[in-house]
Amino acid sequence: MTEQATENRTAIPVTARVSLRVNGVEHHLVVEPRMTLLDALREVIGLTGTKKGCDRGECGACTVHVDGRRVNACLTLAVMQDGHDVTTVEGLGTPENPHPVQRAFVANDALQCGFCTPGQVMAAAACIAEGNATAPHRIREWMSGNLCRCAAYPQIIAAIQEAAQADPVDPAHAR
Amino acid sequence: MPADTGFDYVRAADTAHALTLLDTPGAKPIAGGTDLVTLLRSGVDRTPLLVDLAALRGQAVRVEPRPPLGGPGIVLDALARMADVAADGWVRATYPVIAQALELSASPQVRNLGTVAGNLAQRTRCPYFRAEAPTPCAKRSPGSGCAARRGVQRGTAVFTADPDCVATHPSDLAVALAALDAEVLVESRAGERTIPVTEFYRPDAETVLRQGDLVTAVAVPPVAAGSRSAYLKVRERASFEFALVSCAAEVVLDGCVIRSARLAVGGVAGHPWRLTEAESALVGLELGAPAVRSAIDTAFAAADPLPGAVFKVELAARAAVRALRAAGSHR
Numbered sequence: 001m002t003e004q005a006t007e008n009r010t011a012i013p014v015t016a017r018v019s020l021r022v023n024g025v026e027h028h029l030v031v032e033p034r035m036t037l038l039d040a041l042r043e044v045i046g047l048t049g050t051k052k053g054c055d056r057g058e059c060g061a062c063t064v065h066v067d068g069r070r071v072n073a074c075l076t077l078a079v080m081q082d083g084h085d086v087t088t089v090e091g092l093g094t095p096e097n098p099h100p101v102q103r104a105f106v107a108n109d110a111l112q113c114g115f116c117t118p119g120q121v122m123a124a125a126a127c128i129a130e131g132n133a134t135a136p137h138r139i140r141e142w143m144s145g146n147l148c149r150c151a152a153y154p155q156i157i158a159a160i161q162e163a164a165q166a167d168p169v170d171p172a173h174a175r
Numbered sequence: 176m177p178a179d180t181g182f183d184y185v186r187a188a189d190t191a192h193a194l195t196l197l198d199t200p201g202a203k204p205i206a207g208g209t210d211l212v213t214l215l216r217s218g219v220d221r222t223p224l225l226v227d228l229a230a231l232r233g234q235a236v237r238v239e240p241r242p243p244l245g246g247p248g249i250v251l252d253a254l255a256r257m258a259d260v261a262a263d264g265w266v267r268a269t270y271p272v273i274a275q276a277l278e279l280s281a282s283p284q285v286r287n288l289g290t291v292a293g294n295l296a297q298r299t300r301c302p303y304f305r306a307e308a309p310t311p312c313a314k315r316s317p318g319s320g321c322a323a324r325r326g327v328q329r330g331t332a333v334f335t336a337d338p339d340c341v342a343t344h345p346s347d348l349a350v351a352l353a354a355l356d357a358e359v360l361v362e363s364r365a366g367e368r369t370i371p372v373t374e375f376y377r378p379d380a381e382t383v384l385r386q387g388d389l390v391t392a393v394a395v396p397p398v399a400a401g402s403r404s405a406y407l408k409v410r411e412r413a414s415f416e417f418a419l420v421s422c423a424a425e426v427v428l429d430g431c432v433i434r435s436a437r438l439a440v441g442g443v444a445g446h447p448w449r450l451t452e453a454e455s456a457l458v459g460l461e462l463g464a465p466a467v468r469s470a471i472d473t474a475f476a477a478a479d480p481l482p483g484a485v486f487k488v489e490l491a492a493r494a495a496v497r498a499l500r501a502a503g504s505h506r
Contacts, residue, residue, distance in 0.1 A: 014183050033184035033225065034215065056213045057285055069258075069287040075209045076288060079184050080227055123284065132283075144414035145282025 018082045022047065023091025031078050038062045038073035041088060049089040049118050053147075060146030063119040063126075064088050070126035072145075089118035092125060101125045104163035105156075112150035120146050124160045133164035182215070186227045190391070194364050196226045198387045204228050206254055207288035209281070210297040217307045219298075219315070228254055228389075235259040236266055239394075246397035253292035253360075253390045257348070258283070260291060270395060272404035272423045272502070276351035279408045282415045292390035295349050295359065295372075299342035299380040299445075300417050301330060313339035314379065328483025329419065333491065334444040335479050336378035343442050344380040345417045351406055352393060353447035354423035354439035360392040369394075373439075376446030399427050399435065405502035407494050408441075418442045420491040422498035426462075433457050436499060438471070440491050443478075450474035450495060462503040471495045 018029045020037075022045060029044050038055070041047045041064070053061030055074045062073040065087040093099035101124045104110070111117045123146045127133050132142035139160050140153075148156065187193035196202055202224040205211050214220035235255035240247045249270070251260055260266055261277035281289060303310045303322035311320035323331050323341050331341040352372040359370045364387060372393075375382055384390070398404075404425040410416040421441035427434045436457045438450040456470035471492050478488045 014181065016184055033182060036212065055216070057209055057282075060282065060284060063284055066287075070284050071287050072209070072282075072284045075207075075212050075285065077184070077205075077208060077212060077225075080205070080208060080229065082186075127283070130283075141414055142283055145284045 016079045018078050020045075020078070020081060020084065020086055022086045023088060029078065033077060033079050035078045036074050037064070037066075037076045037078045037081050037086070040078035041073060041086070044078075047088050047090050051115055051118055053116065053119070058147070059116070059119070060123055061116050061119040063122040063146065065122060065126060068126075068129075070123050087122075089122055092121065099125060100166045101128070101160070101163045104159040104166070108155045108159035108162060109152075110155040110159040111148075111152050116146060116148045116150075120148065120156055124156075124163065127160065128164045133160050136161065182222055182225055184225045184227065186230060188230060190231055190362065190389070193226055193228060193231060193389055194362060194387065196224065197389055198364060199224050200386065202226055202386070204292075204389060206290040206293045207256070207285075208293075209285050209289045210293065214298065214305075217305065219305060236263040238265050241397055246400075248397045249395045251291045251393040251395065253290065253392050255291045257281070257286040257289045257291070257294060261286065269398065269402075270351075270355065270404060272351045272354060272406045272425060273348070273395070275406035276347040276408075276421075276423060279406060279421075280347045291348065291393055294346050295352075295375065295393070296382050296384065296390065297344075297346060300345045301342045301380075302327065304342065314342070314381070324481065328481045329487075330417075330442075331481050331484045332444045333475075333478045333480035333484050333487050334448060335481070337445065340379035340445070341481060342380040342445055344376055344444075344446055345441075346447075347406065347408060347418065347421060347441060349375070350421055350439045350441035350447040351404075351423040352395065353449055354404070354425050354437045355395050355398070356437070357393055357395040359390055360394060362389050362391050363387045367391075373447065373449055378445045380445035398425065401427050403428070403502045405498055407498035407501060409490060409494050420487055420494050422491070422494045423447075424495070424498035424502040426499060426502045428462065428503055431462050431503075433460050433462060433503075438474075438495055438499060440495060443487060443491050452476075453495070457499070462500055467499065468492070468496050471499075 015030050020027045041050050051061035053059035057072045057075040064073045093102045127142050133139050203222040205225045206228050232254035233252045237250045238247050257277050261274045267274045303312050311322045332343050335341050357372045359375050406423050408418045408421040423439045425437040439447045453471045453474040460466050
C-alpha cells in the first residue's frame with residue numbers, strides 16, 4: 001500500500017517504497033507509483049546504460065532482464081518489480097571481461113551510433129539463452145523487439161550468431 | 176508523464192482482496208502493464224487506483240478433464256504470461272493456433288510481461304483514441320465524433336455496427352480463442368460468471384467487463400480427434416506489428432474433405448469475427464476446391480467498410496482461405 005492515501009489522489013502524488021536488486025545490489029527506493037522501472041534505473045539509481053528511446057515499448061532500447069527474462073523497462077512500473085532481480089547492461093559484463101555478446105558486437109561492428117546497443121545486447125543475451133538464436137531468420141524474428149535507426153541489422157545478426165556459437169545455450173534459461 | 180496523472184497503487188494479497196479494491200470507482204487491475212502503463216503515461220487512462228494482481232498468478236496452463244466433452248480441455252490462468260502459454264507443450268501440440276497467435280503477437284520482451292487477461296482486455300490501437308493531443312473520439316469524449324471517419328482508415332473495422340466508433344480489437348489471442356469457442360471466467364463480489372470470447376467485446380472494441388469485475392481464467396474446450404489449427408496474420412511489416420487482418424482456423428478433415436471448420440477473423444470488427452455462415456457452407460467441400468473461397472465470401476456479404484478499408488474485405492477473405500488450408504495441411 002502506498003504511504004499516503006490522499007483525499008485528492010490525482011493532485012498530490014503518493015509515494016511507495018520499493019526494493020530492487022539491481023546487478024546483485026539491493027536498492028531501497030521511495031518512488032511515485034507512476035515511475036517506470038526505466039526511470040527508476042536511470043534517474044533514481046543512476047544506471048544510465050539502459051536507454052530511453054520511444055518510452056512506449058516499441059523500440060527495445062530499454063531492454064533489461066527481470067528474474068532472467070528480457071522485458072521493456074519502460075512498460076513496467078518500478079513498484080511492480082518490488083523484490084525482483086534486475087540485470088542491466090552494467091551488470092552483463094565489464095570492459096575488462098565483456099559478455100560474449102558484447103565481444104561479438106565489437107568484433108562484428110554491430111553498431112553505428114550505439115544508442116540502441118545496450119538494449120540490443122540485453123535482448124541478444126536473452127535470445128541466445130532462450131535457444132532462439134539458432135539461425136538468421138529465427139534471430140531476426142526473436143530480435144524484432146529491438147529497432148536500430150542506423151540499420152546495423154546485418155552486423156547485429158552476425159554478432160548474435162557468433163556469440164551463440166561461442167556461448168552454447170544455458171540450460172537454466174532454455175525454455 | 177503529465178504531472179496530473181498521479182494514482183494510488185495497491186498490491187492485492189489474494190482474489191478477495193482484489194475484488195474489494197476493484198469495487199473502488201475507477202480502480203483498474205494491472206498485471207503485465209504493457210498497455211495500461213502507456214495509456215496512463217499519455218493521459219488516455221486516468222485511473223485513481225491501480226490494483227496489482229501479481230500475487231494472484233497461478234499455474235499458466237492446466238489440462239483439465241471434461242468428461243461430457245471427451246478429451247481434456249485447458250484452463251489458462253488470467254495472469255499467465257503470453258510467453259509461457261506459447262511455450263507450453265500441451266498448447267503447442269493440441270491448440271497450435273493459440274501458440275501461433277501468441278508468438279505472432281508483440282515482441283519477446285512484451286510477451287514476457289503481457290498476460291492472458293491483459294491481452295484480451297487491451298484497448299484498441301486506433302491512433303485517434305491513443306492520440307496525446309485532443310482529437311474527436313467517442314471513447315475519449317462522448318459525442319465528439321470519430322476522427323477515423325475523415326482520417327486514416329487502414330485499421331478500421333469492415334463490419335461497422337457502432338455508428339460512433341469503427342475501432343478494431345488488436346488481440347491475436349482473442350481471435351484464436353474465438354475460433355476455439357473458449358470462455359472467459361469472470362469474478363466479482365456478486366459472484367462468478369462465464370462469458371464466451373465471442374461475446375466478450377462490444378461492437379466498439381471495449382470489453383463487456385464492469386467495474387469490480389476480475390478475469391480469473393480462460394477455459395478452452397477440448398478439440399475433436401484429428402483437429403488441426405493455424406493462425407495467419409497479415410501486417411504491414413514482417414514482425415512486431417498489429418494485424419491488418421488475421422485469421423484463426425480449426426478444421427477436422429476426412430481425407431481432404433472438410434468435416435468441420437471453425438474460422439475467426441481479426442482486424443475487421445470490434446471483436447473477433449466468427450465466419451459462422453462460411454463454417455456451415457464449408458462442410459463437405461474439398462480443402463483445395465475453388466468452392467472454399469465462395470463459401471468464405473458468404474460471411475463477408477454484410478461488410479460495410481469505410482472507403483479506406485474496402486481492401487480489407489478481399490484481404491480478409493483471402494487470409495481466411497489461406498489459414499484454413501494451412502490448418503488442414505499441418506501435421
